[in-house]
Amino acid sequence: MDGFPPGQKHNGEQETTVGVTGPVIFIDDERHIRMASQQTLELAGFEVQSFDNAAAALPLLSREWPGVVVCDIKMPRMDGLAFMEQALAVDRDLPVILVTGHGDISMAVNAMRDGAYDFIEKPFPAETLIEVVRRALEKRGLTLENRTLRVELEAHSAPGPRIIGNTPSMQRLRALIARLADTQADVLILGETGTGKELVARSLHEHSRRQGHNYVAVNCGAVPENLIESELFGHEPGAFSGAQGRRIGRFEHANGGTLFLDEIESMPLAVQVKLLRVLQERAVERLGSNELIPLDLRVVAATKVDLREACARGEFREDLYYRLNVVTIDIPPLRERREDIPLLFQHFLLVASSRYQREAPPLSSEQIRALLSHAWPGNVRELRNAAERYVLLGESLGYDLDRVTQGFSLEGMTLPEHIDCFERSLIEQELRAHKGSIKETVEALGIPRKTLTDKMRRHGLDRRNYK
Incomplete structure (x- = not known):
């Protein structure tokens, strides 16, 4: 006996090799x-x-x-x-x-x-x-x-829109939604215009035990100031001039479910006082009534502005801000997750192709560069509109994006980041076109198989996702 387990040589080499490690x-x-x-x-x-x-x-x-x-x-x-x-x-x-x-x-x-x-x-x-x-x-x-795979299938088959993106920030966002969805906590969503604040609010509702009850959305900036109290709290007959019948307000209609208050910064100060009381007491009083109606609902508010600055300017109540700011979800703008742009654009292409019954032509490398280089001030909403235009107009992405293809900008990205985004996008496009076939993708890209697998590993790409 040499003191080593059978199968092991004196020089430290192992006769038995394995392909699986962990x-x-x-x-x-x-x-x-x-x-x-x-x-x-x-x-x-x-x-x-x-x-x-x-x-x-x-x-x-x-x-x-x-x-x-x-x-x-x-x-x-x-x-x-x-x-x-x-x-x-x-x-x-x-x-x-x-x-x-x-x-x-x-x-x-x-x-x-x-x-x-x-x-x-x-x-x-x-x-x-x-x-x-x-x-x-x-x-x-x-x-x-x-x-x-089971979790992904459940996410794909879940009701309501899907939150799409593979960047770390979007993975963290989905994980945070999963942690918060089935809690009773009210949530404040922060994000620029077009980032998908209502999508997040609906996802919180659809993945909670409240999903069988009403999801009620109110855009506080779209309701006239003289109607917003009646819209939110409801009224009794004769509560004010023109109030002929009883009206059930949005709070009461959302009882058991979720109330989404978008553009909360637009709510008049006088209404903010009543909103704070509803949030604290979990009860609502219709206009013209002295009866408190108990509520069991979650309130999700969203804003595109810095509410602390709005408080400093006297445009938003500080006590309401602190009441809403217990749990926050911050949605990153599209320019901070550029790697998701091709995936999102492809998703919107499929949706638009189905809606308009038109086949979208494949993107050229110049058009991919344009998508990655555009600033996207309108965020995901602007990207969705660009995908719809592309389906309707054929080869054109739209004036602004077509102009970028002739001299695209690297604004907001370093050169290595731009190269990485472009490389990942091209690989994803070919994997999708060839339904995950490594052999066909290698031939289309003109690179060795090992180079492709190394790049896929670096970019976190899995061929099974494109079958």
């Missing part, structure tokens, strides 16, 4: 087994953390953790079976591989019935350990991938 936790109270197994797995390409007791490894586990656990059954304090029970309570699909002595095989078989992925009997060859870990990591990867 994190592995190895737990054994015997130091020589722990160290030798860790070395075996690391030489095979796995990322290994080893522990001499099971309890120390538990905090590392989560439903999102992409690895597997190898754990000895016979250990002091917490044994392998007790560890497995707690690990599977964190995630029932987490692969736990048990290491057994000769007399523990029947115990291990029973453990597999209880959810263990597999077991290895001591002493074990290095190849056996590597192969079992490799299979377990493959299973773990498929499990997490299926979960992700």
Whole structure:
């Protein structure tokens, strides 16, 4: 015996190679087994953390953790079976591989019935350990991938519009909406004109338990000042001149659901006082009535201005601002997430093509550069209008964008950022055109396969998303 596990050479090379890598936790109270197994797995390409007791490894586990656990059954304090029970309570699909002595095989078989992925009997060859870990990591990867696909399918099939974008800021936005959707907290949405504030408000409603009740939207800037109180709070017959019948206000109509108050900065100061009272008391009083009507609703407000500055100018009540500003969602402008522009434009092209029953011609590289270089002061709304014009007018993106193609600007972007955006957009366009085929995409772009896969990995592109 040379002291190395079978399958491992003296020079540190590993005879057995694997294609699947990932994190592995190895737990054994015997130091020589722990160290030798860790070395075996690391030489095979796995990322290994080893522990001499099971309890120390538990905090590392989560439903999102992409690895597997190898754990000895016979250990002091917490044994392998007790560890497995707690690990599977964190995630029932987490692969736990048990290491057994000769007399523990029947115990291990029973453990597999209880959810263990597999077991290895001591002493074990290095190849056996590597192969079992490799299979377990493959299973773990498929499990997490299926979960992700399930979430994406639910998002695609959910009612209401979808929030589209793969940039980190949009991923954070969707994650924040998911965390807030089913809470009772009122929300203040901040964003420039055209960024999609109502889309976010509707998403909060559609992903909450209130989705079966009314979603009511009011543009405070579009309602005349002399009508806004009646519009929001309702009125009784004779409450004012012309009030002939009872009117149910928007607050009451949204009871049980969500009330979206867009352009909240446009609300008259006198109405802001009444709004603050409704938010605090969760009850509304119709004009001309002394009866308080209890409310169970979420209020989502949105603004395109800095409300703190509006408070300083005396245009917005400070107490109402602090009442609304408990939870905020900030939507980034389109110019700060340019990588999403081609994806959004393609989405709007499909919608417009379906609406107008016209096929949109494919974009040229110059037109992609124009899309990426335009300032988009109107944000996503302006991009959607450009996509509709492109479907209706054929080769033209519209005057402003067509002019950019002749001498496009890099305003707001560094040269490396512009090159990255353009490169990603071209790769996405070809993947989409060839339905995710790497072979056809390589031929269309005229680059080696390895170059394409490296660039796809750098840009976070997955061919399966384009099938």
